Amino acid sequence: SQQGEEDPQALSIQEGENATMNCSYKTSINNLQWYRQNSGRGLVHLILIRSNEREKHSGRLRVTLDTSKKSSSLLITASRAADTASYFCATDVKGSYGKLTFGQGTILTVHP
Amino acid sequence: DAGVTQSPTHLIKTRGQQVTLRCSPKSGHDTVSWYQQALGQGPQFIFQYYEEEERQRGNFPDRFSGHQFPNYSSELNVNALLLGDSALYLCASSWGPETQYFGPGTRLLVL
Numbered sequence: 001s002q003q004g005e006e007d008p009q010a011l012s013i014q015e016g017e018n019a020t021m022n023c024s025y026k027t028s029i030n031n032l033q034w035y036r037q038n039s040g041r042g043l044v045h046l047i048l049i050r051s052n053e054r055e056k057h058s059g060r061l062r063v064t065l066d067t068s069k070k071s072s073s074l075l076i077t078a079s080r081a082a083d084t085a086s087y088f089c090a091t092d093v094k095g096s097y098g099k100l101t102f103g104q105g106t107i108l109t110v111h112p
Numbered sequence: 113d114a115g116v117t118q119s120p121t122h123l124i125k126t127r128g129q130q131v132t133l134r135c136s137p138k139s140g141h142d143t144v145s146w147y148q149q150a151l152g153q154g155p156q157f158i159f160q161y162y163e164e165e166e167r168q169r170g171n172f173p174d175r176f177s178g179h180q181f182p183n184y185s186s187e188l189n190v191n192a193l194l195l196g197d198s199a200l201y202l203c204a205s206s207w208g209p210e211t212q213y214f215g216p217g218t219r220l221l222v223l
Contacts, residue, residue: 092209098145098160098209098212099170102147
């Protein structure tokens with residue numbers, strides 16, 4: 001079964017709006033990573049948050065991590081049409097040493 | 113600085129055949145991981161190589177095997193191909209267990 005589960009499965013917004021995606025997982029982690037994938041191509045790494053961190057920022061991205069609830073969220077502010085893609089969370093489970101477990105992803109569509 | 117490269121980009125095989133996919137890691141990276149991504153799904157971990165040894169393995173049958181060379185490049189071999197092996201195969205490299213950088217993938221179609 002999937003370690004990470006993203007919610008929602010699909011999100012459609014207008015350019016300039018914010019997009020929030022959530023990820024839940026089941027077991028203790030070393031870190032949680034978010035990736036973007038355009039049209040079935042390779043994954044682009046967005047941000048890594050460690051288990052002892054609660055929030056990280058990178059440009060228009062903000063990631064939070066709540067280890068007590070085993071959940072994370074990715075916020076994209078002031079979205080652009082170019083942000084249209086699938087977004088995946090991936091967990092590096094404790095003891096796995098870099099074996100990433102992915103959820104099924106959120107498909108984000110940003111309309112110009 | 114070249115990122116992770118994979119070859120070939122696309123491949124068509126028939127059931128029962130064997131396939132070899134190749135990956136060159138990002139410069140300075142010593143760890144290579146392979147993932148399988150079926151259409152509409154998230155990537156699934158196949159295995160990871162470090163210092164030319166398989167360090168970890170996911171829930172894939174022995175038909176899936178790999179190799180890492182002294183220059184850290186890697187191959188993924190799949191024997192006795194099944195229709196269900198049709199997928200995007202992704203290679204990722206990293207320095208140890210840190211951030212993994214993915215290549216563009218090889219799309220395999222088994223007929």
